[in-house]
Amino acid sequence: xxxxxxxxxxxxxxxxxxxxxxxxxxxxxxxxxxxxxxxxxxxxxxxxxxxxxxxxxxxxxxxxxxxxxxxxxxxxxxxxxxxxxxxxxxxxxxxxxxxxxxxxxxxxxxxxxxxxxxxxxxxxxxxxxxxxxxxxxxxxxxxxxxxxxxxxxxxxxxxxxxxxxxxxxxxxxxxxxxxxxxxxxxxxxxxxxxxxxxxxxxxxxxxxxxxxxxxxx
Amino acid sequence: xxxxxxxxxxxxxxxxxxxxxxxxxxxxxxxxxxxxxxxxxxxxxxxxxxxxxxxxxxxxxxxxxxxxxxxxxxxxxxxxxxxxxxxxxxxxxxxxxxxxxxxxxxxxxxxxxxxxxxxxxxxxxxxxxxxxxxxxxxxxxxxxxxxxxxxxxxxxxxxxxxxxxxxxxxxxxxxxxxxxxxxxxxxxxxxxxxxxxxxxxxxxxxxxxxxxxxxxxxxxxxxxxxxxxxxxxxxxxxxxxxxxxxxxxxxxxxxxxxxxxxxxxxxxxxxxxxxxxxxxxxxxxxxxxxxxxxxxxxxxxxxxxxxxxxxxxxxxxxxxxxxxxxxxxxxxxxxxxxxxxxxxxxxxxxxxxxxxxxxxxxxxxxxxxxxx
Ligand code: HEM
Ligand code: HEM
Ligand code: SF4
Ligand code: SF4
Numbered sequence: 001x002x003x004x005x006x007x008x009x010x011x012x013x014x015x016x017x018x019x020x021x022x023x024x025x026x027x028x029x030x031x032x033x034x035x036x037x038x039x040x041x042x043x044x045x046x047x048x049x050x051x052x053x054x055x056x057x058x059x060x061x062x063x064x065x066x067x068x069x070x071x072x073x074x075x076x077x078x079x080x081x082x083x084x085x086x087x088x089x090x091x092x093x094x095x096x097x098x099x100x101x102x103x104x105x106x107x108x109x110x111x112x113x114x115x116x117x118x119x120x121x122x123x124x125x126x127x128x129x130x131x132x133x134x135x136x137x138x139x140x141x142x143x144x145x146x147x148x149x150x151x152x153x154x155x156x157x158x159x160x161x162x163x164x165x166x167x168x169x170x171x172x173x174x175x176x177x178x179x180x181x182x183x184x185x186x187x188x189x190x191x192x193x194x195x196x197x198x199x200x201x202x203x204x205x206x207x208x209x210x211x212x213x214x215x216x217x
Numbered sequence: 218x219x220x221x222x223x224x225x226x227x228x229x230x231x232x233x234x235x236x237x238x239x240x241x242x243x244x245x246x247x248x249x250x251x252x253x254x255x256x257x258x259x260x261x262x263x264x265x266x267x268x269x270x271x272x273x274x275x276x277x278x279x280x281x282x283x284x285x286x287x288x289x290x291x292x293x294x295x296x297x298x299x300x301x302x303x304x305x306x307x308x309x310x311x312x313x314x315x316x317x318x319x320x321x322x323x324x325x326x327x328x329x330x331x332x333x334x335x336x337x338x339x340x341x342x343x344x345x346x347x348x349x350x351x352x353x354x355x356x357x358x359x360x361x362x363x364x365x366x367x368x369x370x371x372x373x374x375x376x377x378x379x380x381x382x383x384x385x386x387x388x389x390x391x392x393x394x395x396x397x398x399x400x401x402x403x404x405x406x407x408x409x410x411x412x413x414x415x416x417x418x419x420x421x422x423x424x425x426x427x428x429x430x431x432x433x434x435x436x437x438x439x440x441x442x443x444x445x446x447x448x449x450x451x452x453x454x455x456x457x458x459x460x461x462x463x464x465x466x467x468x469x470x471x472x473x474x475x476x477x478x479x480x481x482x483x484x485x486x487x488x489x490x491x492x493x494x495x496x497x498x499x500x501x502x503x504x505x506x507x508x509x510x511x512x513x514x515x516x517x518x519x520x521x522x523x524x525x526x527x528x529x530x531x532x533x534x535x536x537x538x539x540x541x542x543x544x545x546x547x548x549x550x551x552x553x554x555x556x557x558x559x560x561x562x563x564x565x566x567x568x569x570x571x572x573x574x575x576x577x578x579x580x581x582x583x584x585x586x587x588x589x
Contacts, residue, residue: 046467180561
């Protein structure tokens, strides 16, 4: 009998879609900051000013959302837990990881059937959260420079000295492209699993529900 | 507010000014100097008499040495403004040793340095210009048979305070740029923990040097510094945040090439690789050559000369971001990034097509209800 599981709780879904929205906005405005492709006809305009304003406004939104998701890793259900992102610490997790990896690389036939994240996806999300945190830290370290001795500079200014202002910018810029690569992969894999697993993978991130055949587990 | 100084109503006591007269220093120049220096130090104007008092009667001994340098900082200093700061400060300090301006040479000069160090142990201000090569046991730079390493250590140890002028002594500068054949280092990496202040810049701005010396004369200690050991009064703000072209930056008006219409109209130099957004220095407010101009005002982007490792990290000077290590010089971060994204898209596109034709991996095949 098909069973309906409530997998992605509301905070997980809200954070997911806020992250998607802010990543899109941060990438567009960030790319503009890197190479301004619009030239203002009048000095009275504020094109770069608005782009930077949006970048920083969505930066704050994004930071709050990522922080909230991390808090939820300790409060939410076991699919949302921090443990879900390190599946390979158990023997079963390692087995499932290999099985899934072999499916992706056409060397194995079977998909690991999971209620929550599959182990390969979970590992990718671990990397993504690391990149999120990297963008937040490097971003606020650069941001703090407008006010030396202020809050952000006091907190993160040591990073500018350690890494160097230019390398920090290059890294912040480069990570945008890594995230772009992830999104392509992520949306594709979501589609693939939706098609193959027939369990509502895609609709799950909107509704929270997945349709599981207990026999397959 | 009155801008021109009135000698008769100056806050400096008459009796002090008379002593200045007696030393043959122009009193107007002296007042201007004290006022401008107080301003450069970001001190309230009520400090002018204190500053005047200190610079008039202290005459601290100063030793100015050069190691791996181009003498650009000496040059900048001697051509400084504020009644030719060079001239005036030379009257107010007691310069015991300075390669570029002293008459003595050879062993005589070395002897003078040695004597000054012994006589004013713990009292003199040491000014260092140029980096210190540590490769081959210091053989790349020797003075009177002694390596710069040994000479510098001795001088720093016995100084009341050390002022590093220019990027080379502050951070290693150009001699320390990759591949750094002589293994050049800054004074603070040679002597960690010593009382050292860094005044990077290529060259140092004479006004900042004068102000640092005057601060030391007035308060008996070096001014407050940032994380890189640079005085906050001079390196406390980003070029970009005080730049006169900032309005064009925020508006979105950029010069695309030197001499184009936007460049001629004074638009922002961001796209020409200006490093103002990552450089801390007071060039826009203090400027160079008697306050005449500074690079961005003259139409060239900042090259970030007052930041550590500027020759390696701020280049290419006409590009915004450094070149990505391991890739060709023509590859920008964006070209590599677009390549990466495109490769991912292609790879997953192929994977997707293959997956569509894959048989037998879809779940619950037997439970699918076939409608007619
Ligand atoms: C997914 C997240 C983010 C992406 C994709 C992103 C992307 C970018 C890009 C591409 C640039 C241009 C870099 C350059 O070429 O110089 C940039 C600049 C910048 N970003 Fe982000 N960013 C993100 C998050 C953040 C966050 C959380 C902050 C925090 C405040 C931040 C602050 C900044 C700052 C301060 C700059 C430099 C702006 C300037 O100096 O005008 N970014 N970002
Ligand atoms: C900026 C783009 C995106 C990022 C950074 C992102 C990131 C993430 C992360 C970190 C998770 C793990 C969720 C958690 O436990 O908190 C996740 C899950 C998920 N996302 Fe996204 N996502 C993005 C865009 C999308 C889009 C556009 C879709 C659908 C069209 C989507 C569909 C899903 C689904 C279905 C899951 C559940 C995956 C699973 O079963 O493991 N995502 N995403
Ligand atoms: S010219 Fe340079 S410092 Fe001035 S606003 Fe433009 S980028 Fe900033
Ligand atoms: S504008 Fe930039 S490169 Fe030029 S002197 Fe100032 S800090 Fe150095």
